[in-house]
Amino acid sequence: MNAPVLPGPLKDNPSLARWVAFPAPGQVAINTGRVEIGQGVLTAMVQIAADELDVAMTRIAIRSGDTALTPNEGYTAGSQSIQFGGVAMRQACADVRALFLDQAAKVLACPVSELSIRDGSILRNGVTTGQDYWTLAGAVDLKANATGAGQRKPVAQLKSIGQSSARLDLPGKIFGQATFIHDMRLDGMLHARVVRQPNRGASIGAIDERAILRAAKAPVAFVRNGSFLAILGDDETAVDLAAVAADTHVKWQNVETPTAVQQEANWLLQRPAVDRIFGAEPADPKGRERFERTYTRGYLAHASISPSCGLAEFRDGHLTVWTHCQGVFPLRAALAKTLGLEASAITVHHVQGSGCYGHNGADDAAADAAIIAMQKPGVPVRVRWRRDEEFIYEPKTPAMIVKVHALLDDAGKPTDWTQEIWSPTHNQRPGAGGNLLGALALPNPPPEPPPNDVPESNGGGATRNAEPLYDIAAKRHIHHLVTETPIRTSALRGLGAMPNVFALECCIDELAERAGQDPVEYRLSITAYKRARAVIEKVAAMAGWKAGEPGGAGRGRGIAFARYKNRAAYAACVVELDVDEGVRLRHVWCATDAGLVINPDGVINQLEGGIIQSASWVLKEQVRFDNSVASGMASFDWETYPVLKFSEVPEIDIALINTKDEAPLGVGEITAGPTAAAIGNAVSHALGTRIRDLPLTRERIMASLLKE
Amino acid sequence: MTQKFDFTVNGKPVSVALDNEETPLLNVLRNELDLMGTRFGCGLEQCGCCTVLIDGVPEKCCAKPVWSVAGKAVVTIEGLGTPQRPHPLQQAFIDEQAGQCGYCLSGIIVSAKALLDKNPSPTRAQIAQALDDNICRCGSHNRIMRAVEKAAAQLRAGAPS
Numbered sequence: 019m020n021a022p023v024l025p026g027p028l029k030d031n032p033s034l035a036r037w038v039a040f041p042a043p044g045q046v047a048i049n050t051g052r053v054e055i056g057q058g059v060l061t062a063m064v065q066i067a068a069d070e071l072d073v074a075m076t077r078i079a080i081r082s083g084d085t086a087l088t089p090n091e092g093y094t095a096g097s098q099s100i101q102f103g104g105v106a107m108r109q110a111c112a113d114v115r116a117l118f119l120d121q122a123a124k125v126l127a128c129p130v131s132e133l134s135i136r137d138g139s140i141l142r143n144g145v146t147t148g149q150d151y152w153t154l155a156g157a158v159d160l161k162a163n164a165t166g167a168g169q170r171k172p173v174a175q176l177k178s179i180g181q182s183s184a185r186l187d188l189p190g191k192i193f194g195q196a197t198f199i200h201d202m203r204l205d206g207m208l209h210a211r212v213v214r215q216p217n218r219g220a221s222i223g224a225i226d227e228r229a230i231l232r233a234a235k236a237p238v239a240f241v242r243n244g245s246f247l248a249i250l251g252d253d254e255t256a257v258d259l260a261a262v263a264a265d266t267h268v269k270w271q272n273v274e275t276p277t278a279v280q281q282e283a284n285w286l287l288q289r290p291a292v293d294r295i296f297g298a299e300p301a302d303p304k305g306r307e308r309f310e311r312t313y314t315r316g317y318l319a320h321a322s323i324s325p326s327c328g329l330a331e332f333r334d335g336h337l338t339v340w341t342h343c344q345g346v347f348p349l350r351a352a353l354a355k356t357l358g359l360e361a362s363a364i365t366v367h368h369v370q371g372s373g374c375y376g377h378n379g380a381d382d383a384a385a386d387a388a389i390i391a392m393q394k395p396g397v398p399v400r401v402r403w404r405r406d407e408e409f410i411y412e413p414k415t416p417a418m419i420v421k422v423h424a425l426l427d428d429a430g431k432p433t434d435w436t437q438e439i440w441s442p443t444h445n446q447r448p449g450a451g452g453n454l455l456g457a458l459a460l461p462n463p464p465p466e467p468p469p470n471d472v473p474e475s476n477g478g479g480a481t482r483n484a485e486p487l488y489d490i491a492a493k494r495h496i497h498h499l500v501t502e503t504p505i506r507t508s509a510l511r512g513l514g515a516m517p518n519v520f521a522l523e524c525c526i527d528e529l530a531e532r533a534g535q536d537p538v539e540y541r542l543s544i545t546a547y548k549r550a551r552a553v554i555e556k557v558a559a560m561a562g563w564k565a566g567e568p569g570g571a572g573r574g575r576g577i578a579f580a581r582y583k584n585r586a587a588y589a590a591c592v593v594e595l596d597v598d599e600g601v602r603l604r605h606v607w608c609a610t611d612a613g614l615v616i617n618p619d620g621v622i623n624q625l626e627g628g629i630i631q632s633a634s635w636v637l638k639e640q641v642r643f644d645n646s647v648a649s650g651m652a653s654f655d656w657e658t659y660p661v662l663k664f665s666e667v668p669e670i671d672i673a674l675i676n677t678k679d680e681a682p683l684g685v686g687e688i689t690a691g692p693t694a695a696a697i698g699n700a701v702s703h704a705l706g707t708r709i710r711d712l713p714l715t716r717e718r719i720m721a722s723l724l725k726e
Numbered sequence: 727m728t729q730k731f732d733f734t735v736n737g738k739p740v741s742v743a744l745d746n747e748e749t750p751l752l753n754v755l756r757n758e759l760d761l762m763g764t765r766f767g768c769g770l771e772q773c774g775c776c777t778v779l780i781d782g783v784p785e786k787c788c789a790k791p792v793w794s795v796a797g798k799a800v801v802t803i804e805g806l807g808t809p810q811r812p813h814p815l816q817q818a819f820i821d822e823q824a825g826q827c828g829y830c831l832s833g834i835i836v837s838a839k840a841l842l843d844k845n846p847s848p849t850r851a852q853i854a855q856a857l858d859d860n861i862c863r864c865g866s867h868n869r870i871m872r873a874v875e876k877a878a879a880q881l882r883a884g885a886p887s
Contacts, residue, residue, distance in 0.1 A: 056826035056827025187828070188820060188825050189809060190828075191832075192816050192819045192820055192825065193808060194761075194763020194764070194803030195763065196762035196763075197828070198829060200762075236745055253746075254757055255746060255750065255753050321863060323775060323827070323861060323862070323864075324766070324829050325766075325767075325768075370827075371829075372827045372830075373829070373863055375863075405772075620823075623823060623866070624826075626866070627826050627864045629865065631863070631865050634865075655770055655772060656770070656772040656773055661863060662867075663854075663858045663861075664853075664857040664858050664871065665851070667854075667865075667867040667868060670868055
């Protein structure tokens with residue numbers, strides 16, 4: 019018999035003691051490498067452990083994202099926490115349960131088949147035995163490696179998994195407790211702000227220290243290393259005032275600021291790029307009808323509600339860092355490289371921040387704190403970015419151009435599909451090729467990372483969802499990885515999936531219209547995938563979709579579909595909206611198939627969030643550049659980078675299907691593309707004309723109406 | 727020169743001595759009084775994370791100088807309820823699972839309290855309008871508005887607040 023295959027994270031961290039412990043009678047501790055970023059992952063992990071260990075959720079304490087304690091699961095990203103991390107947790111707990119049942123069988127001198135576990139107690143033929151996890155713990159070696167021998171519970175026996183469970187972390191936030199990293203205060207801690215290097219290669223020309231000290235109105239001190247300059251003190255207000263003053267009283271040399279022309283996606287054409295082709299050989303285009311459309315999207319900010327924060331202390335040769343980043347182990351590796359320390363001399367603890375939606379300033383703020391702490395041994399340092407600092411210096415998701423070239427058959431169906439993409443990289447996370455921002459200001463900064471994007475095997479970056487899932491004889495995508503960019507770019511929720519699905523699903527609507535077919539009918543006619551058809555049919559039924567409903571009168575409906583990464587969860591959305599001068603969203607319906615759902619209400623919460631955030635991107639968001647501003651960024655606060663407001667959100671209805679029988683899949687990112695495209699299609703239906711550039715602003719709508 | 731500022735926070739008199747009378751109330755709450763529930767979001771009075779009640783009126787306190795609240799009554803999220811005695815709004819937010827990352831919730835719940843104090847039966851549109859000064863980036867808006875409706879109903883039915 020072959021040994022069972024271990025889930026990836028468990029294979030990488032095989033010692034069961036990394037996952038599960040029984041610290042005191044009646045208590046269970048579980049450890050996950052995944053971190054809470056507002057998606058409810060910790061609650062889902064506790065539900066998983068409760069089922070596989072047969073203990074009540076209330077007995078379980080969870081620790082997460084800690085280089086000293088938890089498994090190394092890389093980044094909490096890509097909607098993979100449940101798909102991989104959750105499955106690993108299930109298997110680890112199942113293995114632990116099996117070890118304890120074996121030990122109980124020995125102690126009770128009976129076959130394992132007579133034993134079961136109820137809330138941690140061992141039962142024999144349903145009768146209590148006086149044995150439990152805690153009486154047996156001394157005799158079970160949890161340092162043993164996972165074997166995969168423990169049987170995961172069949173679906174019919176799951177009690178906690180599949181039930182909506184209230185989020186364990188929400189009450190603390192609702193009562194205003196000190197739950198966030200921003201709320202941490204350490205004895206003797208100093209507050210710090212970094213005077214940001216405007217760009218790689220810029221250096222400090224002059225510092226008017228007296229003017230800065232005067233502005234602070236209380237004592238503050240400077241820490242400097244090369245072009246890395248920080249202000250610190252025990253009075254946060256004074257440190258803030260000094261940092262504001264430093265904007266004018268620190269003069270930089272070799273400053274380069276982006277210009278307005280560079281903010282548009284079309285600027286990416288004709289830039290240096292690394293070109294790659296994936297997929298089928300080009301078809302012979304002779305005798306077939308060609309279809310070609312170009313869609314674009316600008317740069318977006320993560321725009322986390324809290325500016326990034328990091329704490330660090332360097333004491334007795336050991337650096338301790340607290341961070342809200344998505345990957346404590348990769349951050350530790352990057353810090354080791356930046357600071358010239360061994361990884362073993364660094365401990366990184368995750369503490370919750372606000373939602374990040376990808377690679378925001380979290381890692382960089384932690385690095386700032388660490389760089390300062392190294393110069394102030396024994397003093398805990400807290401860095402909190404300013405609002406404009408987060409907007410200006412967080413990595414942005416890149417602008418993209420997506421050009422679809424298709425060949426059509428006589429019935430107007432695509433037989434050959436090429437999706438051609440121009441995009442800077444979607445991944446400059448530390449450890450994945452990118453550098454920590456503060457490191458660039460230090461003497462001997464690290465070299466520019468080589469051109470790189472998320473590999474296809476991980477779902478691709480700019481190429482994510484670049485191929486339609488539909489039945490098309492030949493498909494390929496061409497990726498122009500643009501290597502010269504005016505700003506740092508990295509991962510935002512779904513990476514390239516949103517622009518790719520927006521482009522291809524809008525093209526599908528355009529093709530349906532050419533073929534004189536209803537968009538739902540047309541989609542169903544070109545996909546045989548059962549699970550794809552099921553979400554499309556379901557969402558159409560939910561929305562009361564009527565084929566051939568006339569548009570063009572200011573109200574429109576649109577549909578779109580995608581399977582995330584073409585191999586994860588399925589989502590279809592219908593959007594209903596009104597357009598006059600601007601777009602007013604009325605209703606969004608969404609059907610998803612994410613396989614086994616751990617916490618249904620948690621999943622619905624994530625899906626709603628994905629829909630609203632995508633709607634915000636599509637209707638409002640674009641990072642704007644302006645070289646007449648010192649930083650070059652015209653988007654630096656909530657007025658210059660507005661997001662969707664309470665009065666602008668649509669009603670949302672969500673259906674989850676197939677929740678028991680298939681493997682669990684993540685949902686955080688799956689609605690970004692379908693929402694965007696369904697809005698695009700609905701706007702086109704309402705206007706009778708199509709806008710192919712995002713965001714769908716009032717200006718673009720007016721221009722499009724005037725053109726008609 | 728150190729100055730003293732007297733006001734009340736959540737019904738209790740406080741007295742803080744500060745060198746800079748322009749120190750934002752938010753920094754006083756968080757750094758002098760150890761009340762971390764009121765969050766820093768922007769420092770620009772734009773996002774609403776730092777919303778508190780000042781003499782019953784919802785105000786952003788991230789740029790509000792401490793001198794301006796001398797003699798006034800400040801209520802923060804900590805003044806609404808506790809896990810043992812939740813305010814109906816807090817219970818409704820838990821019941822509706824109204825939040826994702828939760829960073830914006832303190833300010834939103836305080837804004838909602840100000841609305842319900844003034845208007846016990848707000849329409850959905852009035853709730854949305856009252857919360858438009860608060861930003862939620864995670865997209866929990868609909869749950870939040872449902873929670874406010876639920877709390878309003880409970881308060882109308884006589885739930886203690």
